[in-house]
Amino acid sequence: MSDERRMDVLRAIVEDYVSTSEPVGSKALVERHALGVSSATIRNDMAALEESGFIAQPHTSAGRIPTDKGYRVFVDRLTTVKPLSGPEKRAIGAFLEDAVDLDDVVDRSVRLLAQLTHQVAVVQYPSLRRSALRHIELVPVGQRHLLVVLITDTGRVEQRTLEASAELDELGVAQLRATLNARVAGRRLAELRGVVDEVSQRYTDDDLALLRQVVGVVEETLAQESEERVVLAGTANLARGGTDFARSLGPVLEALEEQVVLLRLLSEMAEDTAAVSVRIGHETQHDGLVETSFVTSGYGDEGGSVARVGAIGPTRMDYPATMASVRAVARYLTRILAG
CATH class of the missing domain: 1.10.10.10 (Winged helix-like DNA-binding domain superfamily/Winged helix DNA-binding domain)
Structure with missing residues (x-):
C-alpha cells in the first residue's frame, strides 16, 4: 500500500x-x-x-x-493555512479597528472569533511579564502618597499607590517622572533592574529612596502573574455540536471555567514554534478536554507574542478554517496593539 x-x-x-x-x-x-x-x-x-x-x-x-x-x-500535513477571503479580512479589520481601548479590543476579538469559527473563542489578556512599558505617570495624592500609573505597549493600564518615606515635592516628582520615562520607555521587566543604578548619582537620599520605591512598584506590578486572565465567548456553540461529545458537556464547561487550566495550556502552546498551534484530544492533558481540540496563535509585537488567542471545539472541527480564522484575528490584534 x-x-x-x-x-x-x-x-x-x-x-x-x-x-x-x-x-x-x-x-x-x-x-x-x-x-x-x-x-x-x-x-x-x-x-x-x-x-x-x-x-x-x-x-x-x-x-x-x-x-x-x-x-x-x-x-x-496541512502545508498551508488557507487565507481568509478579502471581504472577511476587511470585515475583521473594520470591526476591530473601531475599538476604543484594550478592554474593547479584547471583547470585540473574542466575540468575532466565536462567530468566525462557531467554536468557543479564547483571548488571553496581554501578559504584564512580557509587556514593555510605554509610559509612567506619577500623581501626588497627598503629602506622602503617590499614585503610580503604568501604561504598557499593549495598551494595558495598571495603577498602584505607594507611601513615600518623606513628604513629596511636586517639582521633584515631575523631574522623577521625566527621568523615568526617558529611561524605561520600551523596556521589559528584565531590563528594569539597572534603572536605579543608572540615575542614582543625581539624586539626594530622599529622592533616591522614592526612586527605589517607584521602580520597586513597577517591577512588582509587571511580575504579577495573578493579573493574567482570559476572556471567553461562544460557549453556546458547544451545545450546538453536543452530538460530538460522547459524554455530557459538563466536564468541558467545568474545564473552561477554570482559568488556570486555560492559562496552563496557553503557556505551554506559547512554546510551540508554529505560527498556529493545535492540541488535539488527549494532548490537552486535561480529562475535561479530551474530546476537544484547542487552536491558538500568539499576538503581540516584533519583540514576540505577549499573549495568545484561540478557539476550542470538538475534535471534529474544520481545522483549516479554524486555524485561518485564529491566525487572522491574532495578526489584526498585533497590528492594532502595535499602532
Missing part, C-alpha cells in the same frame, strides 16, 4: 466526517473523492489505517471516524 495514498484516504475520511458528522465508508470515499482506486483497495487502506490507530470503527457495520492520532497527522 502506498503511504501517500493511505494519507489521501485519511484526509478524505477527516474531511467527510467533519462535513457530515457520520462515520465514513469506502463506498462514500469512492463516490466523493477521485482517489483513483477501487472500493476494495480503499477498504484495505482503511483496514491498515485502523490497525495503525489513525481511524476507528464506532460500532459494528459502521464506517470509520478519525482518532486523535488521525487528526494529528491530518493537521501536521
Whole structure:
C-alpha cells in the first residue's frame, strides 16, 4: 500500500466526517473523492489505517471516524493555512479597528472569533511579564502618597499607590517622572533592574529612596502573574455540536471555567514554534478536554507574542478554517496593539 495514498484516504475520511458528522465508508470515499482506486483497495487502506490507530470503527457495520492520532497527522500535513477571503479580512479589520481601548479590543476579538469559527473563542489578556512599558505617570495624592500609573505597549493600564518615606515635592516628582520615562520607555521587566543604578548619582537620599520605591512598584506590578486572565465567548456553540461529545458537556464547561487550566495550556502552546498551534484530544492533558481540540496563535509585537488567542471545539472541527480564522484575528490584534 502506498503511504501517500493511505494519507489521501485519511484526509478524505477527516474531511467527510467533519462535513457530515457520520462515520465514513469506502463506498462514500469512492463516490466523493477521485482517489483513483477501487472500493476494495480503499477498504484495505482503511483496514491498515485502523490497525495503525489513525481511524476507528464506532460500532459494528459502521464506517470509520478519525482518532486523535488521525487528526494529528491530518493537521501536521496541512502545508498551508488557507487565507481568509478579502471581504472577511476587511470585515475583521473594520470591526476591530473601531475599538476604543484594550478592554474593547479584547471583547470585540473574542466575540468575532466565536462567530468566525462557531467554536468557543479564547483571548488571553496581554501578559504584564512580557509587556514593555510605554509610559509612567506619577500623581501626588497627598503629602506622602503617590499614585503610580503604568501604561504598557499593549495598551494595558495598571495603577498602584505607594507611601513615600518623606513628604513629596511636586517639582521633584515631575523631574522623577521625566527621568523615568526617558529611561524605561520600551523596556521589559528584565531590563528594569539597572534603572536605579543608572540615575542614582543625581539624586539626594530622599529622592533616591522614592526612586527605589517607584521602580520597586513597577517591577512588582509587571511580575504579577495573578493579573493574567482570559476572556471567553461562544460557549453556546458547544451545545450546538453536543452530538460530538460522547459524554455530557459538563466536564468541558467545568474545564473552561477554570482559568488556570486555560492559562496552563496557553503557556505551554506559547512554546510551540508554529505560527498556529493545535492540541488535539488527549494532548490537552486535561480529562475535561479530551474530546476537544484547542487552536491558538500568539499576538503581540516584533519583540514576540505577549499573549495568545484561540478557539476550542470538538475534535471534529474544520481545522483549516479554524486555524485561518485564529491566525487572522491574532495578526489584526498585533497590528492594532502595535499602532
